[in-house]
Structures are given as structure tokens and as C-alpha cells.
Amino acid sequence: MLHHVEIWVEDLAASTASLGWLLTRLGYTANSQWANGISYSCGEFYIVLESGPDAKKQRHDRLAPGLNHLAFQAGTRQAVDTLAAEALERGFSLMFAQLHPYAGGAQHYAAYLEDASGFEVELVAAK
Known part of the structure; x- marks a missing residue:
């Protein structure tokens, strides 16, 4: 069982408006927010969207190694x-x-x- 997934995003505001919206429509609850991120939980599992200073400013490439x-x-x-x-x-x-x-x-x-x-x-x- 997964504990959590952390997704680094280029633009936190844009990803919160899209992925964050979708997560809430799927039953997740925004439960923690800080300057560079937000966490959405469903039961014990949670998903983090984060765009800190170490996150590269580039579009996600689902065909590159990593998460598709x-x-x-x-x-x-x-x-x-x-x-x-x-x-x-x-x-x-x-x-x-x-x-x-x-x-x-x-x-x-x-x-x-x-x-x-x-x-x-x-x-x-x-x-």
C-alpha cells in the first residue's frame, strides 16, 4: 500500500487549479498548505503537489523516465x-x-x- 505520492510541479497555482481541483472532485481533501506546496488526503493516503526552489521549471514529460x-x-x-x-x-x-x-x-x-x-x-x- 502506498503511503503518499509527491508530485513536483512547475507552477503550483496552475497545478492546484487543475490537479488539485480534480483530486477534490475525486474525494480528496486539501489538508495542509505551505508556501511551496499543498497536500490532499483520502483516508491515510495523501498526494502532495510541490513547487519548491529545487523543482525544475519545465513542462512534465510523461514519456521521460519517471512517473507516466x-x-x-x-x-x-x-x-x-x-x-x-x-x-x-x-x-x-x-x-x-x-x-x-x-x-x-x-x-x-x-x-x-x-x-x-x-x-x-x-x-x-x-x-
Whole structure:
């Protein structure tokens, strides 16, 4: 079981507006904030967005070694569709649009989204 994930971001305000918004829509609660970061928790697990002085100022590259994306259970197919539509209104873009919502295969209903900083999230429907 993961304890936490820390994501270094280029622009904390922009990432809070996109990824932070998404986390709260998925049931996470913002529980700690400081000058260079914010923490979102769900139960004992938490995710940190941080942009301190050591973080490089560059767009996230999901194809470089390291984290490619985070996948979240997002409820029913309708919940995935609703959340994806809301995310598009908040600056996310739909990845693999020609294959949506089956970009992960015929049995995998999901929305693959990318925020303006290049960070990918996958919203997965329950089976």
C-alpha cells in the first residue's frame, strides 16, 4: 500500500487549479498548505503537489523516465463521463480522443486526460 505520492510541479497555482481541483472532485481533501506546496488526503493516503526552489521549471514529460501518469477509480461510466467533461472545461485535454473511452482496451472504460502542464491522469470506471 502506498503511503503518499509527491508530485513536483512547475507552477503550483496552475497545478492546484487543475490537479488539485480534480483530486477534490475525486474525494480528496486539501489538508495542509505551505508556501511551496499543498497536500490532499483520502483516508491515510495523501498526494502532495510541490513547487519548491529545487523543482525544475519545465513542462512534465510523461514519456521521460519517471512517473507516466496516475490512474484513479472514478465510479460509474456516467461518473467518468461527467468528470471528464468538467475537466475539459477546466483546461484539461482529452488524450487518445479517437479511441475514447476505450483507449485502454475494449474492456477498460476510462478517460485519459492531460492538464496544461503535461501531467496525465486516467479516470477509470468501475467494472
